[in-house]
Amino acid sequence: MAPRFKAPRGTQDVLPRDSWRWQRVEAAFREVCRRFGYAEIRTPVFEETELFARGVGEGTEIVSKQMYTFEDRGGRSLTLRSEGTAPVVRAYIQHNLAAEGRLVKVYYTAPIFRYERPQAGRYRQHHQVGVEAIGAPGPDIDAEVIALFHSFLTEIGLAGGVTHLSSIGDANCRPAFYQDLREFFAPKIAEMCEFCQARYETNPLRILDCKVPHDVEARQGAPSALEHLCEECREHFAGVTSALDALAVPYQVDPTIVRGLDYYTRTAFEVIHPDLGAKDVLMGGGRYDGLVEQLGGPPTPGIGFGSGLERLLLVLGDQVAPAAADVYVAAASAEARKPAFALAMELRRAGVATELDYHARSLKAQMREASRLGARYTALLGEDELSREQVTLRDMNSGEQQSAPRAEVAARVRALLDGGE
Ligand code: HAM
Helix, strand or coil: CCCCCCCCCCCCCCCHHHHHHHHHHHHHHHHHHHHHCCEECCCCCEEEHHHHHHHHCCCCHHHHHCCCEEECCCCCEEEECCCCHHHHHHHHHHCCHHHHCCCEEEEEEEEEECCCCCECCECCEEEEEEEEEECCCCHHHHHHHHHHHHHHHHHHCCCCCEEEEEECCCCCCHHHHHHHHHHHHCCCHHHCCHHHHHHHHHCHHHHHHCCCHHHHHHCCCCCCHHHHCCHHHHHHHHHHHHHHHHHCCCCEECCCCCCCCCCCEEEEEEEECCCCCCCCCCEEEEECCCHHHHCCCCCCCEEEEEEEHHHHHHHHCCCCCCCCCCEEEEECCCCCHHHHHHHHHHHHHCCCCEEECCCCCCHHHHHHHHHHCCCCEEEEECHHHHHHCEEEEEECCCCCEEEEEHHHHHHHHHHHHHCCC
């Protein structure tokens, strides 16, 4: 029978058989952030709608088409977190984090909501791991943020990601660039989609981000931001590339990077992976030197990235699942069941992942279950063992058995596991 309820379109359940993969990637991310000196920040799952409208930009697809916006019972317009940076900047200003240091380095793992057309690697609720470094204007922090993600990929064993790097300039060089873009698109704009026509007036850079096939075609040969950089932006970009070279972090300069959010200035980057669809990137980020001020704080530079966990896991592919139990305690008779339960508890208290039978099954069925769970050892309790106050420990790989005094089992198992036997 078809189930009456299903998870909403574009969302997915992370099931027990998969959650260990999520945990592994999240733990690796936390560990790399710890090494780089980034502390966790957690912000609410919804914010005032205005925060995203102002922060991300009215002309972006995220704000114009993809937000999950609702009115609460008090008549406030709220929006489910549609990206991670604006909320972090909001918290940075609200709690005056600037007072805690000239550079504030934070990371997050958070669900993000966007009304997109669902497909493999694209969801309406996805999850991002991300970092934000707020307060440093120089290019070293740009290189550090990119290097952090590179280290994270190495840590989880994900190969094949290529970092594409560009600079999209700042308020200084943008007017001339926008002027050139408008001149380039002037003869074509009437044939382009209505969004591009609006973008032509408000933010012509957005035209380069349009997904409509005709418009993708029309932008071939469009001027690039890299060619229009002012002296300061050019110097900053050279600083980023030389720092990356010094750190031996590989990258490709790619002037076609646009980014889908309006707050970016100067450095912009994306990590592309061949196993993802052409439009889907593994990670995206960049510098946002105007955002803190735009959201009501003092002029403060910032940089960060976000990377979709679903995409990281998709590219990582199948991995060998860790064993669900270190030890399976098997009871060979009805009398042995209670002592087996007590032994399992003792092992668990000693830090050993322990499973046992809850269905009064035969010894044979219990041994099958122990193999299914991938248990390294079984601890067998039968009549013989009970009368001699012993437990039979069986190595499930080699089949070797040994007898251990009941009182010493926990310590013996710990020693076996710690010794990597
Ligand atoms: P973004 O490029 O919109 O940037 O998203 C970052 C990453 O989230 C993407 O590279 C992708 O891996 C993942 N992602 C985005 N949308 C989806 C989706 N519908 N389904 C699955 N994964 C998705 C930001 O959000 C910026 N806040 C990043 C940033 C942080 N920039 C500076 N600091």
